[in-house]
Amino acid sequence: ELKVEQNPLFLSMQEGKNYTIYCNYSTTSDRLYWYRQDPGKSLESLFVLLSNGAVKQEGRLMASLDTKARLSTLHITAAVHDLSATYFCAVRPYGGSQGNLIFGKGTKLSVKP
């Protein structure tokens, strides 16, 4: 059974600081997704990572994928309050159907002034 583990589950950080969220998964996957969810809102797609060594950046967020280690990271640079949200990684098992994404429990990020 594929498991997706994120850590930390809760993260409180000050504006201007850097931090990394980790996403480990337990079996072979052919793609990994990062989503953002604001309280009471739906999920917003941030990144899709397809291959080993893939790196994508958008603003203060950078995601990377190491398929050999079965690890993805979401790095936050110089955090601002607007980044406060819950971040989910999701994995599609290799050979799985298009829709069968397995999500982690999410990392709730709170950025304080």
Add this chain to the structure above:
Amino acid sequence: GAGVSQTPSNKVTEKGKYVELRCDPISGHTALYWYRQSLGQGPEFLIYFQGTGAADDSGLPNDRFFAVRPEGSVSTLKIQRTERGDSAVYLCASSLTFTRGVETQYFGPGTRLLVL
């Protein structure tokens, strides 16, 4: 343009009742997905449609859950004999079949179901 919409936004029902949750995908999206999200958890896959047919229903927890998409657009998730454990946010998402080989799923706002 319009995103994925879901109705109702909130539904309160009593144990044992039948409920229907509706999803309107983004126009032109052929793939549609249902997930369930419990408090403090990530979304859990339920079922995926490609066109009118269910391409993968492996996530449906039991035979009380059923979903249809008769015309390949709007989908309805149906839950019979609801139980308190069915309380959750039910999320719908849609996507093009292929977007440069990667099918980004666009999520709706969800329906919050509370079974008393």
